[in-house]
Amino acid sequence: MALVTTKEMFEKSMKEGFAIGAFNVNNMELIQAIVDAAAEQNSPVILQASSSAIKYAKINYLMKMVEAAVEEHPNIPIAMHLDHGPDFETCKMCVDAGFTSVMFDGSKYDFEENIRLTKEVVDYAHAHGVVVEAELGKLAGIEDDVNVAASDAIYTDPAQAEEFVRRTGVDSLAIAIGTSHGAYKFKGEAKLRFDILKEIKIRIPNTPIVLHGASTVIPELVEMCNKYGGNIPGAKGVPDEMLHEASVSGVSKINVDTDLRLAMTAGIRKVFVEDPSAFDPRKYLKPARELIQQTVAHKMKDVFGSANKA
Numbered sequence: 001m002a003l004v005t006t007k008e009m010f011e012k013s014m015k016e017g018f019a020i021g022a023f024n025v026n027n028m029e030l031i032q033a034i035v036d037a038a039a040e041q042n043s044p045v046i047l048q049a050s051s052s053a054i055k056y057a058k059i060n061y062l063m064k065m066v067e068a069a070v071e072e073h074p075n076i077p078i079a080m081h082l083d084h085g086p087d088f089e090t091c092k093m094c095v096d097a098g099f100t101s102v103m104f105d106g107s108k109y110d111f112e113e114n115i116r117l118t119k120e121v122v123d124y125a126h127a128h129g130v131v132v133e134a135e136l137g138k139l140a141g142i143e144d145d146v147n148v149a150a151s152d153a154i155y156t157d158p159a160q161a162e163e164f165v166r167r168t169g170v171d172s173l174a175i176a177i178g179t180s181h182g183a184y185k186f187k188g189e190a191k192l193r194f195d196i197l198k199e200i201k202i203r204i205p206n207t208p209i210v211l212h213g214a215s216t217v218i219p220e221l222v223e224m225c226n227k228y229g230g231n232i233p234g235a236k237g238v239p240d241e242m243l244h245e246a247s248v249s250g251v252s253k254i255n256v257d258t259d260l261r262l263a264m265t266a267g268i269r270k271v272f273v274e275d276p277s278a279f280d281p282r283k284y285l286k287p288a289r290e291l292i293q294q295t296v297a298h299k300m301k302d303v304f305g306s307a308n309k310a
Contacts, residue, residue, distance in 0.1 A: 003070055005100045005131045006079045009044045010172065010208035010252045018305035019247030022046035022081060022210075023296060024257035026053035028065055029264070029285050033292035035069040038076050040293075041307040043300040046101070046253065048081040051090050059097050076310050081133070083255070091121045095130045103133040103174070111160060118168045126169070133210055133253075136164050137176025158199040165204050172208040172253065175200060179213040183222075183235040183258050192242050194249060201250040208252035214238050215258035216303075218295065221266045228269035232262075240303045247304045254304060260292055267291040 009020050023034045025047050038045035047069075049062055066080050081101040082094040091102045104121040106114035118134045125132045137156030156175040165173060177193040179185065200209065217237025225232050243254060267288030271278055278284055301307040 003066070003080050003098070003100045004077045005129070006046060006081070006172065006208070006253070007131055009046070009077055009079065012044075012309065013252040013306075014206075014208060014250070016309065017248045018309060019211075019243075019251050019254045020044050020046055020306050021296065021299050021304050022048045022083070022253050022255045023260060024048055024050065024053065024083060024255070025062070025066075026057045029289040030260060030292060031065050031069050033289045034260075034296050035073055035076065035078065037293045037296035037300065038078070038310070039073045041297050041300040042076075042310045043306040043308070044077040044079075044310050045300075045306075046079045046081050048083040048103075048255070050083045051086055053083075054090075054094075059093065063098055085121070088117065088120050088124070091132075092124055095125050095128050099130065101131045101133065101171075103135070105135050105174075107135040107137065107176075111164075115164060115167050118164075118170055122169050122171075131171040133172045133174060134164070134168060134170045135174040135176075135212070136161055155193060155196055156200065158196060158203050161200050162203040165207050170207075172210055173200075173204070174210040174212050177211070179211055179238055181213040183215075183217050183232060183237070183262070185213065185215075185217065185237050187236075190236070190239055190242060192238070192246065194245065197246065197249055197251070209250055210253040210255070211243075211246055211251050212255045214243055214246075214254045215256050216240055216243065218259055218262060221259065221262040221291075221295070224266035225262060225269055228266070228273040230265065230269060243303050244305070254299075256296075256299060259295055259299075263291040263295045264288045 025031050079101050080099045084105045085091040091104050094102050104118050106117045122132045137154050177196045215237045217235050222232050222235050268284045271284040
C-alpha cells in the first residue's frame with residue numbers, strides 16, 4: 001500500500017456527506033497518534049506539513065516516518081499534503097519528495113496574480129500525478145508563517161470562486177467563511193457564513209471545499225494546560241456542532257493543528273507537574289501521544305463523520 005491522493009477520498013466524502021480531517025504533523029509522536037486513531041476509527045486521513053514544519057523536521061525525515069505509518073496501517077487511505085505552500089519552489093520540492101497533494105496559498109495576492117501563480121503549481125503537480133489545493137479569501141489569525149490581521153480578513157466571493165476554479169484547474173478550494181488560524185479565533189460568539197458555503201457549493205458542486213483554521217480549541221485541553229502551569233487565557237475555537245454542520249453541508253476537508261498542539265502540551269505539562277523528577281522523554285511523550293490520539297479519534301467519529309469510511 002502506498003500513499004494515496006485525496007481525489008478518491010473527496011469523491012466519497014462529497015457523495016456520502018462527511019469531511020476528512022487533515023492533521024498537521026512535525027514529529028513522530030504526532031504521526032503515530034493520528035494514524036493510530038485513523039486505524040482505530042477505520043477512517044481515511046490526511047497528514048499535512050507546513051513549510052515551517054518541513055524546516056523543523058526536514059522533508060526526508062517526515063516522508064520516512066509517513067512511509068512507516070503507511071506500512072503499519074496498509075488498509076487505511078493516507079494522503080500526505082503540503083499545507084500553505086508559500087511559493088512554486090516549495091510546492092515543487094514537496095511534489096518531487098513524494099507528497100500526494102500540495103496547497104499553494106496565493107491568498108495574499110490579488111485575484112489575477114493568485115490565478116497565475118496557482119496555475120503554475122497546478123500544471124507542474126498534475127504532470128506528476130499530484131493534486132492541488134488553493135485558497136481564495138483571507139483567514140485571520142496566526143499559524144506558523146501565516147499571519148493575517150482580523151481587519152484584513154476577507155470572505156470568499158462565490159462568483160470569484162467559480163471563475164478561479166475554472167481558470168486554474170485546481171482540485172480543491174480552501175474558502176474563508178469565518179474560521180481563523182490559531183487558538184484565539186473569536187472574541188465574541190463563533191459564527192460561520194454557511195450561506196456563502198451553500199452558494200459556493202451550488203456554483204462549483206464538483207470541487208471539494210476545504211476549511212482552514214478549524215480547530216475547536218477544545219476547552220478541556222485549554223483548562224488542562226492552564227491547570228498544570230500554562231497561560232492560555234480566553235482561547236476560543238470553532239464549536240464541534242458548527243464543524244459537524246460544515247461536514248454535512250459540503251465541506252470535504254477540515255484542517256486541525258491547534259487542537260493537536262494543545263493535546264500534546266497538556267499531556268506533557270501534566271507529567272511535569274505530577275512528577276517533577278521525570279526526565280525520560282518517553283515518560284512524557286507517551287501520555288501526550290495518547291491524548292492526541294483520543295483528540296483525533298473524537299474528531300473522526302463525533303465531528304467529521306469519517307469513521308468507518310476507509
